[in-house]
Amino acid sequence: MNIVKISVVIAVLGLVSLWFITDVSGDMTVPLYDLSSYMGRTITASGNVESVYTTNDGHTFIKITDDITEIKVVAFKGSVDNAYAIERGQDIEVRGKVDEYKGFVEIIAQKIKIL
Numbered sequence: 001m002n003i004v005k006i007s008v009v010i011a012v013l014g015l016v017s018l019w020f021i022t023d024v025s026g027d028m029t030v031p032l033y034d035l036s037s038y039m040g041r042t043i044t045a046s047g048n049v050e051s052v053y054t055t056n057d058g059h060t061f062i063k064i065t066d067d068i069t070e071i072k073v074v075a076f077k078g079s080v081d082n083a084y085a086i087e088r089g090q091d092i093e094v095r096g097k098v099d100e101y102k103g104f105v106e107i108i109a110q111k112i113k114i115l
Helices: 002-025 032-038
Strands: 042-054 060-065 070-075 091-101 104-114
Touching: 032 042, 032 070, 032 091, 032 104, 042 070, 042 104, 060 091, 070 091
Parallel strands: 070 104
Antiparallel strands: 042 060, 042 091, 060 070, 091 104
């Protein structure tokens, strides 16, 4: 009987630990349509580049789509090394913080990988 109780406690602790590690790390892949559920969290998302615009100040604004949703990705100057290399039509993977600006969900990029 004691072994069953110990096993259950260990299993529950393991599940709680896995949930905590996943929740705190924030390094999860999220579909673009579900980004608003992750407001303020760091996630990974991917999509196809619809447009790219770099300001005179060096900030890059990228619109990506997954054929369902279009999201703006913001790469502030100096935050992402390869933002200048992003081109329309490329598939990219973005790691960054989900934020809201003027009522629209966007990703503040920390890392961009061209796929």
